[in-house]
Amino acid sequence: MNYVALVSATTLQRVQVTVGPHGSVTGVSTVDALLRAMRSPHDCCIVVDPTMLGHAGADALVAAFRDVPRSIVVYAPIAREALEPSVALAQQTAAQFVFQGAPNERSALGHALLLAPDAALGVALTTALEPMLLQLPHQLRLTLASMLRTGTGPATGEALAAHAGIARRSMDRALAAARLESSKFLIAAARLVRVYRAIVASRLPFRQIAAMAGYASQRTLDHHCTTFFGHSSAWLRRHPPSVADAVRNLTERVTLDEGVHSESAVS
């Protein structure tokens, strides 16, 4: 994985140490250079300090994201000059945020960089599921769409309902009415969006991927891969499917056929 970073020299060093042997990190000093890297034909993950971006830079990054969805990691100090651009990126892209000074800053940065989701997969999946998502209550629709785009979000059905501001039972009924699988299934699908790139396009050990993504074990990760893609993680790494095929598999598994429930498949 290639990482292109618009950050300070100290932060660039930290990013390089975090990525280690699992990718290459290139530092850029201007927003234009960052946007050029984003629009290049080669896949990359963008790492950005919003204080170096500013309002205009954030708007340009949002526009570029609409054309060419890329993984974006915003490594932000909690300072007023960083917040306005951060809000724009949070609202209009699938950016992941790592806040400097948080107790888990280092591990959060590692997760964000090494498990950077495939932005194209996330965008394509939410586009494919849009007819179903439009039938959901507003906040649930937004939360679920964000989850499926970024691979991050609530880890349990209760947490998802809390995020969406509705009762668990109401959420379950709404999902069924929209012909979507249960919340547990959707959360499992979102988690796979998160780890998909790490599985098919990196050399991270599967055990490490499973642990970082919150799976109980590597076996659980493989079980989910088999459920959604029909193959184990090792097979997927050897025979990486196209984004279109991955989207098709995920869409088929998260939409409900008449009278069929698959919750037991992701226990």
Add this chain to the structure above:
Amino acid sequence: MHAQSFLDAIGSAHSAETRTLLTVGFGLVQQYHAIRDRGFDASVDDAALAALRAQLDTLSPLDREVMALRAIADALPHWDASAASAFGRRLVYTTLLQYGQALFGRAAATLAVTVLELVAVHAELDGEDGLSAQARLLCGFAWRTLGDWDASRQAYERAYELSRSAGELTIAIRTRVGLGYNASARGDLPGARALLRATATRAARLAPEALPYVYLAQANLESISGQYEEAVALCYRARQAAGADEEMQYASMVDLAQCLVDYGAPDVAEKALRAVLLSDLDVRHKIQTKIHLLLLSATLRREADFAALRDDLVPAPFTVRQRALYHLYVAQGLRTFGKLDDARTSADTALSVAREHSLFQLMFQAEEEVRAIEAAASRAHRVREEVLEAAPRAPRMSRRLERIAGAISTMLEAPAAV
């Protein structure tokens, strides 16, 4: 409940600056509750936040607590931002966590627990398991400092559950480390040892970046057990496992120095601390390191160095805990040089500061020091010290110490490599 804690703290504040800090903190927490209940309303909240920011402008901008409070004030207007990704909520919870940590640094442990538990509960209600886990981890540490083992254990156990579900493995490992510290502090050394051994195995497989925490906890345990050789080796292992993590490098070097002193190798300990001073660390870590060097200079009987460090540290921007520790070490040093009257004055100061701010561990150490000063007057105590100094060091440990000293000397010669 949080209101009462803040009001009690404001009522017992000893300076105008502390009162201002606590008042602003209380005001911001109240603002947080209001915004959480009804959303951000610029027509009402902008003025309130501006007034609180204005009070912060009268205080030192470098103070950790001031920075944390300013971050909360900056974050609150964005509470509702990007509800889909919960960016605003995560931002506010993170700033509140930082505030809780800053309160802890000022030895306001009771107030820190109040803020951290607020974050823990609200974040969990909002489905932010990772943030709730972080808050509960910090609560576990705070409760242990306050001596409430049950509350500490409950906080760590819940933090473990939440961190596993959120995939926060480093937090999960640190909760087990926290439980290990609890066990050893309660005297259950075999239980602590077994728990930390299992945790080290798990961390090596799943979260190697958390290994330094485990090794330092194991070193602490071995040091308590009197197994100083093992403690030194574990600290050194933590230093090596820390890699580019400056905070862990600092923590491991300081713990290594402490273990070396306990073992009777203060000269090697001094090298470890001087290596820390040469590194590119935060000023508060360097102040802490100089405080430890102050004690070491007394242990090594270098009166000139001791006096120089003591004077150098007088204008330092201490935290409350550092101020108590400084006076405690000055007392111990002066006792070493036979200046018992001055030592007693410093020990009394340390005890007074520790009592005032409920720093129980430092309070006990200061009381111990007062007793030691009183005993130092007796001839029997002086004779015992002379006998201990004459005890030979084990040859195997001498060789190991030579290797460690050599490695630290290399670090001193090439500070960029640290």
